[in-house]
Structure formats: structure tokens, C-alpha cells
Amino acid sequence: xTTVNVRYIVDDVDAAIAFYTQAxxxxxxxxxxxxxxxxxxxxxxxxxxATTGPGGASQPMPDGRKPEPGGWNRIQIEVAKIExxxxxxxxLGAKFRNDIVAGIGGKQILLDDPAGxxxxxxxxxxx
Numbered sequence: 869x870t871t872v873n874v875r876y877i878v879d880d881v882d883a884a885i886a887f888y889t890q891a892x893x894x895x896x897x898x899x900x901x902x903x904x905x906x907x908x909x910x911x912x913x914x915x916x917x918a919t920t921g922p923g924g925a926s927q928p929m930p931d932g933r934k935p936e937p938g939g940w941n942r943i944q945i946e947v948a949k950i951e952x953x954x955x956x957x958x959x960l961g962a963k964f965r966n967d968i969v970a971g972i973g974g975k976q977i978l979l980d981d982p983a984g985x986x987x988x989x990x991x992x993x994x995x
Contacts, residue, residue: 874943875915875925877935878983881905884916887982891960892945912943937983950975950991 878884885905888894894907894914903921907914917925919936928934947953950968954977958964965978965986975991 871911871913873913873915875917876981876983876985877919877925877937878916878981878985879919879937880982881916881918883982888914888916891957891962892987909945914943937981937985940986942978942986942988944976944988944990946990946992948991950977950989953989 876884881899881903885896885899885907888907888909889896892909894909897906897908897913899905901921903918903926904923905916907916915925917923917935919934920926926935954964954968957979963980965980968975968977972993974993977989979987979989981987
């Protein structure tokens, strides 16, 4: 299987590292500078960049727009029992955008990281 890289822009790299490692089970693959870290979970590598600092990810676009956290594009993490996972994360102070939504494809809920980037928790339908 191929490793997938996703980049998120965050306000605070250390807060993002703490959230993803402590709440969602990621590990730190590298943290070579205060403005960048690479986290890993299975075949996913999550590249975390601060809104300022060296490197291309935080630099303004030619039209003046600057990379910022938030938005609606997201990573999806599959969980076995979504209700249990939501309860666990709420005890850690996690913030959710919505309640659990159930449909024919399974159940999902959107969780925000400390910078406001969304993570979809997903429970597939029972077989």
C-alpha cells in the first residue's frame, strides 16, 4: 500500500502535535523545526505547517492570499464504535462541528483540531 501525505496549516504546531498524538493515536515521524512536523498513523503522513516560518507551505500566494487553517477538506479516520470515540474525545476537551450523522453508508461526525482543521470520524455500516 502507498503512503498518503496530507498537509494541514495550523496556528500552533506544538498544540497540533499534542492533539493528534494524545487524542487520535498519531506518532511523530519528525519535528525538525518549530514551524513543521510530520505525524504518522498507518499509511497516512500528516504534514503540519505553521502559518508563518520558512518553507513553501506558509508563504503567501502571488495574489496576496495567505495559507490559513480551517476549511472543509478533511482526513477521515475509521473507528469501530463512533459513540464511544466521541465520548472519549469529549472528555479530552475535543470540539465537534456537529452531532453524529447516520446514513446508509455508515456514521460520521466532524471533529476540529486545535487550529480548526476538520477530521471526519467514520464508522462503516455493520456487515
